[in-house]
Amino acid sequence: xxxxxxxxxxxxxxxxxxxxxxxxxxxxxxxxxxxxxxxxxxxxxxxxxxxxxxxxxxxxxxxxxxxxxxxxxxxxxxxxxxxxxxxxxxxxxxxxxxxxxxxxxxxxxxxxxxxxxxxxxxxxxxxxxxxxxxxxxxxxxxxxxxxxxxxxxxxxxxxxxxxxxxxxxxxxxxxxxxxxxxxxxxxxxxxxxxxxxxxxxxxxxxxxxxxxxxxxxxxxxxxxxxxxxxxxxxxxxxxxxxxxxxxxxxxxxxxxxxxxxxxxxxxxxxxxx
Amino acid sequence: xxxxxxxxxxxxxxxxxxxxxxxxxxxxxxxxxxxxxxxxxxxxxxxxxxxxxxxxxxxxxxxxxxxxxxxxxxxxxxxxxxxxxxxxxxxxxxxxxxxxxxxxxxxxxxxxxxxxxxxxxxxxxxxxxxxxxxxxxxxxxxxxxxxxxxxxxxxxxxxxxxxxxxxxxxxxxxxxxxxxxxxxxxxxxxxxxxxxxxxxxxxxxxxxxxxxxxxxxxxxxxxxxxxxxxxxxxxxxxxxxxxxxxxxxxxxxxxxxxxxxxxxxxxxxxxxx
Numbered sequence: 001x002x003x004x005x006x007x008x009x010x011x012x013x014x015x016x017x018x019x020x021x022x023x024x025x026x027x028x029x030x031x032x033x034x035x036x037x038x039x040x041x042x043x044x045x046x047x048x049x050x051x052x053x054x055x056x057x058x059x060x061x062x063x064x065x066x067x068x069x070x071x072x073x074x075x076x077x078x079x080x081x082x083x084x085x086x087x088x089x090x091x092x093x094x095x096x097x098x099x100x101x102x103x104x105x106x107x108x109x110x111x112x113x114x115x116x117x118x119x120x121x122x123x124x125x126x127x128x129x130x131x132x133x134x135x136x137x138x139x140x141x142x143x144x145x146x147x148x149x150x151x152x153x154x155x156x157x158x159x160x161x162x163x164x165x166x167x168x169x170x171x172x173x174x175x176x177x178x179x180x181x182x183x184x185x186x187x188x189x190x191x192x193x194x195x196x197x198x199x200x201x202x203x204x205x206x207x208x209x210x211x212x213x214x215x216x217x218x219x220x221x222x223x224x225x226x227x228x229x230x231x232x233x234x235x236x237x238x239x240x241x242x243x244x245x246x247x248x249x250x251x252x253x254x255x256x257x258x259x260x261x262x263x264x265x266x267x268x269x270x271x272x273x
Numbered sequence: 274x275x276x277x278x279x280x281x282x283x284x285x286x287x288x289x290x291x292x293x294x295x296x297x298x299x300x301x302x303x304x305x306x307x308x309x310x311x312x313x314x315x316x317x318x319x320x321x322x323x324x325x326x327x328x329x330x331x332x333x334x335x336x337x338x339x340x341x342x343x344x345x346x347x348x349x350x351x352x353x354x355x356x357x358x359x360x361x362x363x364x365x366x367x368x369x370x371x372x373x374x375x376x377x378x379x380x381x382x383x384x385x386x387x388x389x390x391x392x393x394x395x396x397x398x399x400x401x402x403x404x405x406x407x408x409x410x411x412x413x414x415x416x417x418x419x420x421x422x423x424x425x426x427x428x429x430x431x432x433x434x435x436x437x438x439x440x441x442x443x444x445x446x447x448x449x450x451x452x453x454x455x456x457x458x459x460x461x462x463x464x465x466x467x468x469x470x471x472x473x474x475x476x477x478x479x480x481x482x483x484x485x486x487x488x489x490x491x492x493x494x495x496x497x498x499x500x501x502x503x504x505x506x507x508x509x510x511x512x513x514x515x516x517x518x519x520x521x522x523x524x525x526x527x528x529x530x531x532x533x534x535x536x537x538x539x540x541x542x543x544x545x546x
Binding site: 033036037039040041042067068069097098099100101102103105106107108110145147148149150151152154155156157158160161164165168171172176177178179180181182183 | 306309310312313314315340341342370371372373374375376378379380381383418420421422423424425427428429430431433434437438441444445449450451452453454455456
């Protein structure tokens with residue numbers, strides 16, 4: 001991650017103007033971890049309101065935890081009040097307990113973000129301090145309260161992890177990033193290729209007397225089902241035919257009926273049914 | 274959070290038997306943060322494979338970062354190999370880069386979890402070490418590779434944050450926990466209540482000559498739209514009628530036409546249109 005990438009033009013991804021606001025944050029590590037959590041989801045607008053330690057944006061712990069997302073820290077601002085932090089934000093979501101008397105409606109992030117993604121509001125996500133969350137006065141300034149649905153017997157997310165979940169969820173609501181495999185797309189085997197494989201195995205299994213033609217049971221249909229569930233690639237069909245070929249080559253043909261106590265599994269897959 | 278709650282019976286929530294597996298983890302803080310991330314989403318089955326430090330489950334940093342989810346740490350196990358860790362797991366998801374040659378299909382968590390939630394597989398989520406992820410050999414043991422969709426120019430989630438996102442996403446796929454407001458449900462005002470409020474404001478605004486009956490413009494319809502967008506509660510209607518009442522009481526009636534340079538906003542909401 002070079003600084004060049006970090007400091008380049010504002011991204012063209014939708015909603016990259018979303019603002020993340022930390023109010024009264026106590027631990028510099030959380031500021032750094034927040035920067036990283038934002039950056040991986042393509043966000044970069046961080047404002048810190050009245051942090052509890054000076055020079056938090058240049059704190060070595062913050063920088064270490066940002067793990068390369070230093071551009072977010074460098075461009076972040078420190079302000080005195082939530083109102084200043086919300087300049088330009090038209091819809092603010094508190095991430096806190098709602099005051100008990102009244103307050104903005106409490107919503108799960110997914111539902112709230114779905115509606116917001118369809119709007120043209122500029123979103124601000126407001127996070128309180130680690131120990132006490134947000135003051136009621138700050139919650140009253142917000143349009144919604146987001147509650148990450150958690151185990152009712154243990155509901156305490158770490159601050160940076162709450163940031164990560166909401167950054168992820170909001171990015172998903174805005175269409176998300178692509179996930180790409182590094183492997184080439186598989187070349188699936190077609191049904192005749194599977195039939196050829198099964199015939200090859202049938203020959204090998206008969207050769208070693210695991211399959212007895214006079215009492216084949218359901219062995220081959222069961223193996224056919226296994227093969228179908230595997231949805232084999234063409235390469236894998238070659239590998240498995242190689243196994244059958246090696247068995248035919250390595251094992252002497254069986255000349256008479258065998259005892260089967262070791263050859264047959266207890267379910268008697270090869271036995272008549 | 275008392276230990277009593279932590280150590281109680283296995284939870285009855287669906288999918289609580291999901292296993293979280295950390296392979297070759299380096300930092301005890303990440304083990305603790307993983308325990309917490311699991312616990313908030315109602316999971317408790319943690320297995321650590323060949324950690325890089327001894328006694329990781331009793332490490333003070335791990336315990337500190339678990340922040341009360343000590344039951345998860347206490348019940349966690351340390352084993353030597355991924356195969357041991359996967360005992361009882363029938364579908365394992367690697368969270369790593371897929372090997373370049375071949376490997377399990379790469380999927381976004383939401384799509385993968387949707388399908389898994391509809392199955393009866395017991396899920397294992399396998400996380401690699403902080404610096405190097407998972408070995409190819411371990412990825413080959415898995416059924417799917419999960420890739421959290423991230424900014425393509427900066428894709429590095431912290432380990433514990435990746436755990437948090439997946440624990441959250443899997444819990445959501447399994448139906449999620451409830452989000453509940455702490456405030457009583459609002460008692461919305463009905464349309465006649467809004468009409469009464471607007472009539473009261475019309476009287477007050479006329480009284481102070483902001484609204485001129487001979488040239489009302491669109492002021493009252495605009496305020497009606499504001500009120501509708503607010504979807505006022507009954508209490509709020511009372512408050513706003515109180516304002517109108519106080520204006521009527523406090524201000525002497527206007528006796529003649531006023532100059533309006535300060536009273537009217539520049540858009541001329543009260544002016545004829």
